Amino acid sequence: MICSHLANGSMAFPLVPRALRYVEEVARQGSIQAASRELGIAASAIDRQILILEEELGAPLFERQPTGMRPTPVGGLIISLSQRWKTDAGNLAAAVRQMKGVDIGHVRLAAMDSHANGLLPSVISTLVSRHPRIALEVEIVSTDAAVTMLMDDRVDLVAAFNVKPRREIHVLWSADLPxxxxxxxxxxxxxxxxxxxxxxxxxxxxxxxxxxxxxxxxxxxxxxxxxxxxxxxxxxxxxxxxxxxxxxxxxxxxxxxxxxxxxxxxxxxxxxxxxxxxxPQSIAVAISARRPLLRTGQIVADLLRDEVVGTLAEVRGRVNGGLRD
CATH class of the missing domain: 3.40.190.10 (Periplasmic binding protein-like II)
Structure with a gap:
């Protein structure tokens, strides 16, 4: 993981229902008492919210074991819902800031190993210089993993080779690589x-x-x-x-x-x-077709495109020049 800057997304968390936050924290801490200390919320209030959810769903959210509380499969679904809700809340907060003309936000990018030693250092350097309040989180993975992360909403955009067309993915830009x-x-x-x-x-x-x-x-x-x-x-x-x-x-x-x-x-x-x-192969910058790309994500996508276009032009100039020599 690479972060070019840290962004404050705490303002978005009040938008997440407290019951979801309580379940996620209990799962993280392993007990209601530990979650109570971490959140600064009475243990009885946390327990009450969990019991209400269990009654509404008709299924337990945790297994009470001597070593602590472990989420059941239903509890795991609640935790996944909480994480998606937090992502959406963070995106909403970032969108509001950008509507005010402030480029602050957190962008999650999945890229390839070859990019780590090629275009990414330059992209990150430019991002830090021009947009120091945009946080960039980079995961280096394979194309298959990048596409899976995109469809699971674990990243905002991908820069990947040979991305196959599919309904869930929108390709912002692509280029052939002979x-x-x-x-x-x-x-x-x-x-x-x-x-x-x-x-x-x-x-x-x-x-x-x-x-x-x-x-x-x-x-x-x-x-x-x-x-x-x-x-x-x-x-x-x-x-x-x-x-x-x-x-x-x-x-x-x-x-x-x-x-x-x-x-x-x-x-x-x-x-x-x-x-x-x-x-030829291809390189593409792509996003999920299920959600719009925020301005901060578009900034990173444009930097990636510009860096690839510029690098290819420079390399092809060198290759063609070598052919004439």
């Missing part, structure tokens, strides 16, 4: 303007594991690369894969965005793959 082969400047392939996949497999290959979207993409379209040769190095670490390519011992199939820092530093050459079957 496949290429990343090699060290000293590698035998480095002098070429482009390559075909059959050229790539003539050399030791560092490949992504199937936990990553690009490898599943490659398996679906080019499984022969991994079945008709000695096993490549397989890893879920983009950093390791790039280190192997920089060393000259391996080649890597990836995108310009994944290898942008190394391309711009002159540590890697990016050779476009020109096979007709080598379809």
């Amino acid at each position: 496949l290429g082969c990343a090699v060290a400047p000293s590698h035998p392939l480095a002098a070429r303007a482009s390559v075909r996949l059959k050229d790539v497999v003539s050399f030791p290959l560092a490949s992504q594991s199937r936990s990553l979207a690009i490898r599943r993409y490659m398996d679906d379209r080019h499984a022969w690369m991994f079945s008709e040769r000695d096993a490549p190095i397989v890893t879920n670490s983009l950093q390791l894969m790039k280190k192997l390519a920089v060393s000259g011992s391996h080649v890597a199939i990836t995108s310009e965005l994944d290898t942008a820092p190394e391309i711009l530093a002159g540590d890697l050459r990016f050779l476009p793959i020109i096979d007709d079957t080598a379809r």
Whole structure:
């Protein structure tokens, strides 16, 4: 988790029904007495609210055990409801502040591992400089996990590769990322303007594991690369894969965005793959289609878009310049 700034969202909590807050705190503390001390509310008042909920629902919310109180499955549903209510209350408070022309808020972003060493540091630096009162929370996950978090309302927006269209997701912006082969400047392939996949497999290959979207993409379209040769190095670490390519011992199939820092530093050459079957990947900034994006979220989404567009333009200028040399 990365926070560029802390935002005060406590004003939103009075909007959450007290019964929900009491249940969540009892579950967190493990007893009514501990929750009473934490909330500064009489234990009898907390117990009364829990009993009222249990009577209305016709089911217990907690198991009373010698070691403490544990939520039942019904109690777990109440806790989830409380957390969603707090998120909505926080969004309401942020929306009201933004209607007053104040950019204060908390934005939750799910992004990819490659972004952590590429575009995210620059995005965060710009955000802190221009909008110091916007808090940014970043979770580094896979595309599948990012989409799940978005649909579960655990993040406000995602920056992810190969996001598949679906009714629950609204893509704000996307761009194609053509496949290429990343090699060290000293590698035998480095002098070429482009390559075909059959050229790539003539050399030791560092490949992504199937936990990553690009490898599943490659398996679906080019499984022969991994079945008709000695096993490549397989890893879920983009950093390791790039280190192997920089060393000259391996080649890597990836995108310009994944290898942008190394391309711009002159540590890697990016050779476009020109096979007709080598379809481009994509990068997208997306939100949930079920709820509107607040102004603070739009600010972060715009920064992400601008950083990707600028990085790709710079990298492609370097790659094209290298082709002319």
